[in-house]
Amino acid sequence: MIFSITIFFSFRQIMLSQEDENVKDVITGVTNRLNVESAVLTKATVYQALSPTYTPSDTEVEEDFDQRNLLIGPSGNYEDTLYAEMSAEGVVVRIYSPTSRLLFESKPSDVSFEPKSKLTVNLIDINGKEGISGIAPIYSSQNGILIGYLHVTNALQDYHDMSDQIISAVFLIGVFALLFSGVTGFLLASRFLKPIKNMTSTMNDIRKDTQSQSRIPVSDTNDELAYLSTVFNDMLDKMQQYIEQQKQFVEDVSHELRTPVAVMEGHLKLLNRWGKEDPEILDESLLASLQEVGRMKTLVQEMLDLSRAEQVEIHYKNEKTPIKQVVHQNYNNFKMIHPDFVFNLDDDVDEEIYVSIYRHHLEQILIILLDNAVKYSTDRNEVHLSIASDDKFVHVAIQDFGEGMTPEDADKIFNRFYRVDKARSRHKGGNGLGLSIAKELLLGYKGNISVDSVLNHGSIFRITLPIYKETDDVNEK
Numbered sequence: 001m002i003f004s005i006t007i008f009f010s011f012r013q014i015m016l017s018q019e020d021e022n023v024k025d026v027i028t029g030v031t032n033r034l035n036v037e038s039a040v041l042t043k044a045t046v047y048q049a050l051s052p053t054y055t056p057s058d059t060e061v062e063e064d065f066d067q068r069n070l071l072i073g074p075s076g077n078y079e080d081t082l083y084a085e086m087s088a089e090g091v092v093v094r095i096y097s098p099t100s101r102l103l104f105e106s107k108p109s110d111v112s113f114e115p116k117s118k119l120t121v122n123l124i125d126i127n128g129k130e131g132i133s134g135i136a137p138i139y140s141s142q143n144g145i146l147i148g149y150l151h152v153t154n155a156l157q158d159y160h161d162m163s164d165q166i167i168s169a170v171f172l173i174g175v176f177a178l179l180f181s182g183v184t185g186f187l188l189a190s191r192f193l194k195p196i197k198n199m200t201s202t203m204n205d206i207r208k209d210t211q212s213q214s215r216i217p218v219s220d221t222n223d224e225l226a227y228l229s230t231v232f233n234d235m236l237d238k239m240q241q242y243i244e245q246q247k248q249f250v251e252d253v254s255h256e257l258r259t260p261v262a263v264m265e266g267h268l269k270l271l272n273r274w275g276k277e278d279p280e281i282l283d284e285s286l287l288a289s290l291q292e293v294g295r296m297k298t299l300v301q302e303m304l305d306l307s308r309a310e311q312v313e314i315h316y317k318n319e320k321t322p323i324k325q326v327v328h329q330n331y332n333n334f335k336m337i338h339p340d341f342v343f344n345l346d347d348d349v350d351e352e353i354y355v356s357i358y359r360h361h362l363e364q365i366l367i368i369l370l371d372n373a374v375k376y377s378t379d380r381n382e383v384h385l386s387i388a389s390d391d392k393f394v395h396v397a398i399q400d401f402g403e404g405m406t407p408e409d410a411d412k413i414f415n416r417f418y419r420v421d422k423a424r425s426r427h428k429g430g431n432g433l434g435l436s437i438a439k440e441l442l443l444g445y446k447g448n449i450s451v452d453s454v455l456n457h458g459s460i461f462r463i464t465l466p467i468y469k470e471t472d473d474v475n476e477k
Helices: 002-034 043-050 058-063 081-086 157-208 224-273 279-309 323-337 359-375 407-412 422-427 434-444 470-476
Strands: 091-096 102-105 120-126 129-139 146-154 342-347 382-389 393-400 448-454 458-466
Touching: 002 043, 002 081, 002 091, 002 120, 002 129, 002 146, 002 157, 043 102, 081 091, 129 157, 157 224, 224 279, 323 342, 323 359, 323 382, 323 393, 359 382, 359 393, 359 434, 359 458, 407 448, 434 448, 434 458
Parallel strands: 342 382
Antiparallel strands: 091 102, 091 146, 120 129, 129 146, 382 393, 393 458, 448 458
8 A cells, every 4th residue: 555655656646747848848939939029028929939820910819819720720730849838738828918918728728827927837726626837927039128928827627537547556456455354364364373373272282281292283394383282292292291200100109119018017906906016926027117217118109219310301400420330339349248149340431521411310320220239149250341332422331140130121121110020129128210210311311222132141231321421512602
């Protein structure tokens, strides 16, 4: 619309300037034909100067002055440009004597005349519309005496007709543009807002049911909304994962606490009935209850460790730890704690390497694996520990020569509360959470853990951690 209005006013100004030049051209042409006279102008001299075809006698001019046919020849055609401009629609040429007496009028007109000492062109009102008035004095070219005045008016008929046409065109184009932009805008808005509507619908589904599997459909447009939908779905997946972990935590704790609570309840009932009077039963029940309380404390602590292990991406981003130092430290600690075992360390890393993990968590993983290697060893009290690296990862392996396990058990060993031999594992004090904690920690740091085992011949646990790079810190900033 702004463009159309700008074009309209630009065209108006151009046409108005052109009409102004046309008036000046008529004034110049008529003045040049009349200023050859040396005396005051008369009707006859004006008629003779402006007539294109014939020259009537003075009597004819005085007695039969036909203004309407003055400029038109017998054939009805105009013979030069000046006559064409003078006879254009809306153009009126009037000649006055020095005393302002009308000598000639090409067409009837009621526009007032006021003598001017020099050429003057102004915008005036003609029948309620804009017009142009040009007034110029006529001087004799022979003696320089004022011999009359020329008054040219232009009602700008073509100008107003063209303006009306342009206004109509602008209006029609504007209406069409509004309709087109409205329809196009509606279609574009519907297309662009569809992902947002899907997002709102998905939010409502999640609000009604936190376990809902509703997700935002991701389009293949590869734009910001598609990226937003992907990120939003990832966020929902993580939220649901945390909810599932919390639910699993409660279920696991409830399941594992059932046995020690039942044992303690049985001993307390026994004491309540008749065991209080028997010191031997009293001591046995108290000892068993204290053992179960200790097991519950250990279980709760391990469950808390497991819960924290599932959230390392949130709380421990961009941590780094020297792998050689930590491995050597735990190797020396276990040599001191278990002097009856033989520990061998095979270190193929020449210089210190930093890995992407929190130091306490790396120590916790190594302690879990080394403790299991000692705990499940049988006749051969020997543990092998090795460390190696490649361009991207550090690899640590811990091997024992103990009980080992079947392939079926090896596939489930990292599940929560899973024990290869539940009776023997409970006797050794395990809750079946150590390897689950180690796996969750490693997964949180983009690492991995695996096991190779042969029943009655031992197991090899292998862990992999990504090497820390300083560019990770720079990118994060």
